[in-house]
Amino acid sequence: MKSRFLDVISFVIPFLFWFDITIVGRLGGGEIVILILLIPSVIISWKHVIWRGLNKPILTLIGAWLLSQIISDFYNHSPLNNALKGEALIAVFLLDFIVLTAVIYGNEWRILYFTLGTIVGKSIAAYKWGFANCVWKFDYAPIVVPAIFLLACYFYMRKKYWIAGGLTVFIAGINLWQNFRSQALITLVAGAAAMPMSAFDLRRAWRSPLLRRTTEKTEGPAKPFNAQTFLVLLLVLMAGFGVSKAYSYFASTGALGDDAEQKYQEQSKGNLGILVGGRPETLVSWRAAMDAPILGHGSWAEDPKYSEMLTDLLTESGYKDDAPSSDDRESFLIPCHSHLMAAWVFSGLAGAIFWLYAYYLVLRFGLYLITQHPPLAPYYAYLVVAALWDILFSPFGLNRRLEVSFLLVVICTLLEKAPKLNAQPVPSAWRGSVPPRVALSRP
Numbered sequence: 001m002k003s004r005f006l007d008v009i010s011f012v013i014p015f016l017f018w019f020d021i022t023i024v025g026r027l028g029g030g031e032i033v034i035l036i037l038l039i040p041s042v043i044i045s046w047k048h049v050i051w052r053g054l055n056k057p058i059l060t061l062i063g064a065w066l067l068s069q070i071i072s073d074f075y076n077h078s079p080l081n082n083a084l085k086g087e088a089l090i091a092v093f094l095l096d097f098i099v100l101t102a103v104i105y106g107n108e109w110r111i112l113y114f115t116l117g118t119i120v121g122k123s124i125a126a127y128k129w130g131f132a133n134c135v136w137k138f139d140y141a142p143i144v145v146p147a148i149f150l151l152a153c154y155f156y157m158r159k160k161y162w163i164a165g166g167l168t169v170f171i172a173g174i175n176l177w178q179n180f181r182s183q184a185l186i187t188l189v190a191g192a193a194a195m196p197m198s199a200f201d202l203r204r205a206w207r208s209p210l211l212r213r214t215t216e217k218t219e220g221p222a223k224p225f226n227a228q229t230f231l232v233l234l235l236v237l238m239a240g241f242g243v244s245k246a247y248s249y250f251a252s253t254g255a256l257g258d259d260a261e262q263k264y265q266e267q268s269k270g271n272l273g274i275l276v277g278g279r280p281e282t283l284v285s286w287r288a289a290m291d292a293p294i295l296g297h298g299s300w301a302e303d304p305k306y307s308e309m310l311t312d313l314l315t316e317s318g319y320k321d322d323a324p325s326s327d328d329r330e331s332f333l334i335p336c337h338s339h340l341m342a343a344w345v346f347s348g349l350a351g352a353i354f355w356l357y358a359y360y361l362v363l364r365f366g367l368y369l370i371t372q373h374p375p376l377a378p379y380y381a382y383l384v385v386a387a388l389w390d391i392l393f394s395p396f397g398l399n400r401r402l403e404v405s406f407l408l409v410v411i412c413t414l415l416e417k418a419p420k421l422n423a424q425p426v427p428s429a430w431r432g433s434v435p436p437r438v439a440l441s442r443p
Contacts, residue, residue: 006103009033010110010117013100014402017121018128025085026398030121031092034099041102050101054361054412058097061354065343066090068350069299076298086299086346089401096405104409106417108376111410112150115379118403119147136178145171145187145382152378156194164378165195176247179260181278182393185243186385192239193232193366194381196373232370248274271318279393280319281335284310288334289344289352296348297334304332339396339404355391358408362387365411374414383407 016029042050051059069090073083104110126139134140148171152164168191175184250256251264268274276282284306288297297303314320336342340359343351366384369377387407390400 006107007110007113009037010103010107011113012117013103014114014117014406015121015124017118017399018125020398024081024088027092028398028402030402031096034096037099037103038095041099045102049105050098053416055101057357058361058408058412059094061350061357062090062094062097064350065347065354066094068295069347072296072346072348073298075295076301078298078301082298082300089397090347093401093405096401097408100402100405100409101412104406105413108374108413111413112376114406115146115150119143119150136175137180137183141175141178141180141183145175145183146379149187149190149379149382150376152191152194153376156378157375161195165191167191168194168378172243176243176250177256179251179256179263181243181247182389184247185240186389187382188239188243189236190382190385191378192235193370193385194373194378195232195235266319269318276317276319279337280310280314281337282341282393283313283317285334285336285338285341285345288336289341292348293344294349296344296346296351299346301334301346302332303334306334307332310335337395338393339391339400342396358404359388359391361408361411361415362391365415368415380410380414383410 013030013033016033019029020026021029021032066087069087072078073086078086100114104114122139122143126134126143129139148167152167155161155163155167168187172184172188172191175181175187248264248268251260252268254261264274267278272283287309288303288306291297311320334345336345340352340355343355362384366381366388369381369384374380387404394400396404
């Protein structure tokens with residue numbers, strides 16, 4: 001009964017995505033369930049599930065981030081409403097991670113249920129908003145892309161790697177067509193990272209003695225850096241380069257529409273490249289962090305100096321015309337379009353340390369996927385690549401709290417199971433061998 005209850009809860013929490021209330025800041029429907037389950041989760045699971053392994057440094061660093069935010073708000077005399085919102089953001093994120101660990105940790109079926117609940121919940125949200133009012137980037141892509149990657153996992157587990165890879169190329173193309181450049185890059189790179197090199201049958205493609213060599217299957221951990229790893233990383237780089245060049249060509253020629261062409265011209269005309277043109281906040285956020293590197297500027301800090309600085313830097317770099325413009329904005333929030341930089345600017349060094357550690361865990365999990373190929377590798381790869389992008393270039397808010405907490409639980413589950421998985425025979429990257437068909441585990 002307990003197991004079935006947790007199965008249902010793992011679906012219900014993300015399913016309530018479509019519902020939220022405002023208490024200081026916005027609180028998602030799933031997070032209301034998390035608050036209800038907090039005390040039972042701590043009482044039942046703290047010692048044996050929550051406070052163990054990789055969870056210890058994660059919980060410690062989030063706690064240090066929260067404490068630093070409280071001190072920063074006190075030191076900077078942050079307005080009460082801003083302070084409450086900033087501190088609540090971190091506190092609820094901490095509670096999300098604790099309860100999701102108690103519910104999901106160690107059970108890949110519940111990881112799957114959570115993903116399905118997310119897709120259904122976001123579908124209901126799109127329906128409530130009105131499909132006619134929805135756009136691909138914010139409404140349809142968060143539903144369709146994970147669904148396609150789950151479908152790719154179905155074929156991946158059956159060794160039909162070309163179908164799984166074809167699905168990721170298809171959804172990357174759809175994102176490109178919809179002018180969602182970052183998601184096109186993420187999806188294609190994720191698909192490339194998940195593919196085992198043996199699926200390409202290198203031995204038959206090239207008759208090199210190196211590729212024909214025999215590597216015996218051995219017991220014990222697989223080497224994290226081997227020929228297969230470097231081949232996958234090379235494929236990832238090629239995928240990223242290919243998407244970048246394809247977008248530049250199609251957008252510049254107007255094939256993606258007038259809006260995409262205009263956006264591309266605006267973001268690429270500067271001398272720092274299209275990445276900075278698309279995320280100009282990076283020009284200022286690190287300067288704000290250096291001005292208060294230890295304690296930060298306080299929750300949701302506003303300072304017109306940095307808004308003016310951003311305008312000047314964009315003009316100097318060629319992204320804006322050198323003409324005076326009136327700025328009548330009501331808010332001068334310090335520009336920080338990044339999980340990492342927002343934490344550093346608003347909370348101080350402790351916030352940056354947490355996100356740097358999270359980045360390390362995501363990279364480590366990505367390496368695990370390349371070498372071990374678990375059953376849900378395509379979907380996990382998508383989560384990894386999306387997180388690597390979001391930590392550097394996307395804001396951290398309501399929906400991301402639950403999503404990042406979920407990813408951290410997935411990482412802890414898979415990495416702490418790695419010794420058992422590594423005990424299986426390790427397939428050769430060169431002989432055309434492939435990972436055996438495996439099933440999702442239920443402890």
